[in-house]
Structure formats: C-alpha cells, structure tokens
Amino acid sequence: MSKIVSLVCGIIFGIGLVISEMINPEKVLGFLNIFRDWDPSLAFVMIGALIISTPIFHLFKNNNKPLFLPSFSIPTNKEIDKKLIIGSIFFGSGWGLVGLCPGPAITSLALLNISSIIFVLSMFIGFYIASKYN
Amino acid sequence: MNIVNFTPISALSGGLLIGLSVALFFTLNGRLIGISGIASSVIVSKDRRVDNFLFLFGLILGPVFYNLIFGKEINISISNSIILLVAAGALVGFGTRLSNGCTSGHGISGISRFSLRSIIATITFMLIGILTVSITGVL
Numbered sequence: 001m002s003k004i005v006s007l008v009c010g011i012i013f014g015i016g017l018v019i020s021e022m023i024n025p026e027k028v029l030g031f032l033n034i035f036r037d038w039d040p041s042l043a044f045v046m047i048g049a050l051i052i053s054t055p056i057f058h059l060f061k062n063n064n065k066p067l068f069l070p071s072f073s074i075p076t077n078k079e080i081d082k083k084l085i086i087g088s089i090f091f092g093s094g095w096g097l098v099g100l101c102p103g104p105a106i107t108s109l110a111l112l113n114i115s116s117i118i119f120v121l122s123m124f125i126g127f128y129i130a131s132k133y134n
Numbered sequence: 135m136n137i138v139n140f141t142p143i144s145a146l147s148g149g150l151l152i153g154l155s156v157a158l159f160f161t162l163n164g165r166l167i168g169i170s171g172i173a174s175s176v177i178v179s180k181d182r183r184v185d186n187f188l189f190l191f192g193l194i195l196g197p198v199f200y201n202l203i204f205g206k207e208i209n210i211s212i213s214n215s216i217i218l219l220v221a222a223g224a225l226v227g228f229g230t231r232l233s234n235g236c237t238s239g240h241g242i243s244g245i246s247r248f249s250l251r252s253i254i255a256t257i258t259f260m261l262i263g264i265l266t267v268s269i270t271g272v273l
Contacts, residue, residue: 003188005162010189013155013167013238014196018208020148021141023197026211030139032260032267037138041145046241048149049156053246056157057166061247066164073165075244077234077251084255087233088240092259094225096266098213101237102230103169105223106190108210110197115212119223126227127174133232 001068014107020045023108025099032096087130156242159189166247168239169193170230229259 021027022045030039065071095101100108100119108116156167163185172186197208213219230236233255235244240259244252 002163002185005159006185006188007192007195009155009159009163009167010192011195011199012151012158012192013169013189014193015200015203016148016151016155016196017193018148018197018200019151020145022148023208024210025213027139029267032263033271034264035135035268036271037136039139039141040137041139041141044142044145045149045152048146048151049153049242050149050246052150052153053156053160053242057160057246060161066160067162069164071164072160074247075166075234075249078249080251080254084233084251085258087229087231088255088258089262090225090229091233091236092229092262093266094222094227094229095237095259096263097218097225097270098222100212100222101169101226102173103193103236103238105226106169106173107193107196108212110194111208111210113210113212115214115219118216118219119212119226122220122223123227124173124177126224126229127170127231128177128227129224130228130231131174131178 005068013103014110016045016049017104017107020048023104025104028095028099028101028104032099083133152238152242156238156246166239166243168235168243170227170236171234171239174227174231 017023031042098119105116105120105123109120159165159167172189175181176183176186235255240252240255245256
C-alpha cells in the first residue's frame with residue numbers, strides 16, 4: 001500500500017504545482033521580484049499548503065504509527081550550522097537565477113521541455129556532489 | 135513596487151492540494167515530503183528507493199492528469215541559456231542537499247512542525263532568491 005500512497009501523493013503534489021503555477025519559472029521569478037513588479041501569488045501556495053499540513057502533522061505526530069508502515073520518520077536534526085546556511089544560500093541563488101526548485105523542476109519534465117531536462121540533470125549532479133560532503 | 139499578475143485563488147487551490155499530499159504521505163506512510171530529499175535519495179541511498187521513485191514518477195504524471203481533468207494546456211516560460219540552466223540546476227541540487235531541504239522540505243514540511251532549522255533555511259533561501267532576482271533584473 002505504501003507504494004500506491006507514494007505514487008498518488010506524487011500525482012496530487014504535481015497537480016498542485018501545476019494549478020498553483022509554481023511549475024512556471026516566470027511566476028516564481030515574479031514572486032521574488034518584490035522591488036519592482038511583484039506577483040505575490042506564491043505566498044498563497046505556501047499558506048494553502050500550511051493550513052492543511054500543520055494541523056494534520058500535530059494531530060498525528062504522537063500516534064504510534066502511520067497507517068501503512070511500522071513507524072514515523074521525522075527529522076531530528078535541530079542544529080543551525082554552516083551547512084544549513086551555506087546550502088540555503090546556494091539554493092536561493094540557483095532558484096533566483098532560473099525560477100525552478102526541485103519539485104517544479106521534476107514535475108516540468110512532463111512537458112518535455114529541453115531547458116527543464118538540462119536543469120534537472122544538473123540538479124542531480126549537484127545532489128551527487130553534495131552527497132560526498134555529507 | 136507594483137502588484138502584477140496576482141492569482142490568489144489558483145495559488146491557494148494548488149497550495150491546498152500540496153498540503154493534502156504532505157498530510158496524506160505523513161499519516162499513511164509516516165514521512166514528511168521534501169522533494170530534494172526524495173530525489174537525491176533515489177541516486178545516493180537504497181532506503182525506500184521504490185517509494186521514492188514512485189513519488190517522483192507521480193510528480194511527472196501530475197501535468198498529465200491535470201491535462202486529462204481540466205483539458206487545459208500548460209504553458210511555462212523558462213530560460214533557454216544552457217550556461218544559466220546548468221549553473222542554477224547545480225546550485226539548487228548542491229544547496230538543497232547540503233542544507234537537507236528545499237521549498238517543500240523546509241518551506242512546507244519543516245515549517246508545519248515548527249522546526250527552527252527549517253524556518254531559518256526558508257528565510258535564507260527566500261531572501262537570497264529575492265536578492266538574486268533584484269541583481270539579475272538590473273543587469
């Protein structure tokens with residue numbers, strides 16, 4: 001069952017990225033362009049997601065187990081370290097250069113756009129290089 | 135500052151679906167969605183590899199289902215500079231893996247559980263994103 005859940009959650013997430021237009025880099029760059037022509041829409045994507053995920057997380061986090069797997073897996077790292085800050089700076093600059101973050105980038109592969117494919121391949125190379133540091 | 139192209143209803147609707155996906159994945163599979171984590175795991179870890187792969191495959195099916203349900207074309211506008219795409223892709227991949235999270239992992243899942251680490255990461259990548267767009271917009 002966990003495999004079906006993974007697939008279905010991916011589909012729902014992907015449809016959400018399309019409807020909200022997070023999949024469109026132009027929209028993302030418009031959101032980050034606060035000093036000139038600002039498109040605040042993407043703040044509402046975050047609000048929409050958080051008003052569902054926040055209460056559900058806190059309602060279920062103390063349960064013994066999720067429905068289909070033996071245990072919950074919740075990140076335990078609380079350290080505010082250099083890796084967190086430097087990683088976020090790298091990520092923010094790449095995000096601001098093209099307007100794609102990992103979810104929308106992978107989702108946009110469905111459009112068979114050559115730019116998306118180049119971005120995603122480079123992103124996986126970045127994952128691989130960073131995994132050598134962790 | 136001028137407000138342009140503001141589409142709060144579609145943004146909120148899409149956001150609710152993203153939240154639903156995070157909530158279902160947590161209550162049923164016990165994990166919090168972070169797409170950079172799921173995607174990088176596929177290449178560097180054997181842990182739950184099939185689940186991770188299926189999730190990513192589902193993401194790519196998202197636009198296909200959107201098309202079937204709503205019958206609408208999806209138009210995106212993206213840079214066609216190869217140098218920019220390679221540099222930005224590598225920065226995004228390296229950065230999200232180093233900080234263990236992206237817009238979904240820190241921005242949604244992390245903030246949902248009130249993680250200070252994720253709140254700081256989200257503020258950092260948002261500010262740097264804004265700074266980057268401000269600089270490249272002037273060039």
